[in-house]
Amino acid sequence: MNDRITMPAATAPSRAFPLLRARRSTKRLQPDPIDVADASEALWAAAGATGNGHRTSPSAHAIHPVSVTLIAGAVTGLPAGAYGYESADHAVALRMSGDHRERVATLTLDADWLAVCPALLVLSADLSAARRRFAHQSMEHGERFVWIEAGHVAQNVYLWAADRGLGTCLVAGLDDDLAQRTGSDLLPAEHALLGILPLGLVTSP
Ligand SMILES: Cc1cc2nc3c(=O)[nH]c(=O)nc-3n(C[C@H](O)[C@H](O)[C@H](O)COP(=O)(O)O)c2cc1C
Structure with a gap:
């Protein structure tokens, strides 16, 4: 018996398809x-508020534990600094001034190239709080939900970047110990680093 079925194409292809097809991980972006309008759109794509407590990404129980920090290094119209994104107001709050790109790049296993990308979106969450929040379920659920949510946030940024013709790449190969010891002042209190999404122009081949 042949139980393999070729799936039929829809009569009209989904409007999402061109973006899904164009999505790519681009490394070594132009410096x-x-x-600032691009940084603003990238933040909204990542974690923008869409009404009634919802955001652009799904979240278990709509709690949205994943935070986005903008590390601005070369963003026209925004002084260099680490800024926390406040979804409800679509605003950023300066957490620490100065250029922190190089320091963030050292928190990765091998992505030194992040140091010269004009901006970085840093995803973080309080994993202990997330575990406690879902303690009535299996112990790991709360933390697992955070990682799954971070993946959705990243894909939103990928699709936005594909539409804008900019480059990004989820960098999640991180030096967790170093990040905990030396990177926490860039993040909200008690947060662990989950991943980094650089933003910038794609280097032509
Ligand atoms: C969970 C996850 C972690 C990743 N971590 C890194 C990383 O640390 N460094 C990096 O250069 N790329 C990283 N990537 C990007 C992958 O290298 C990339 O998705 C893969 O090469 C496939 O290319 P594509 O996304 O263009 O299809 C990561 C991707 C995912 C989903």
Whole structure:
């Protein structure tokens, strides 16, 4: 018996398909500045509020434990600094001034190239709080939900970047110990680093 079925194409292809097809992980972006409007859109794509407590990404129980920090290095219209994204107001709050790209790049296993990308979106969460929140389920659920949510946030940024013709790449190969020891001041209190999404122009081949 042949139980293999070729799936039929829809009569009209989904409008999402061109973006899904164009999505790519782009490494070694150009150091040229991006505009603050691009950083603003990338933040909204990552974690923008869409009404009634929802955001652009799904979240278990709509709690949204994943936070986004913008590390601005070369963003026209925004001084260099680490900024916390406040979804409800679509605003950023300065957490620490100065250029922190190189320091963030050292928290990865091998992505030194992040140091010259104009901006980085840093995903983080309080994993202990997430575990406690879902303690009535299996112990790991709360933390697992955080990682799954971070993946959705990353994919949103990928699809936005594909639409804008900019590059990004989820960098999740991290030096967890170093990040905990030396990176925590860039993040909200008690947060662990989950991943980094650089933003910038794609280097032509
Ligand atoms: C969970 C996860 C972790 C990743 N970590 C890194 C990383 O640390 N460094 C890196 O250069 N790329 C990283 N990537 C990007 C992958 O290398 C990339 O997705 C893969 O090469 C496939 O390419 P594509 O995304 O263009 O299809 C990661 C991707 C995922 C989903």
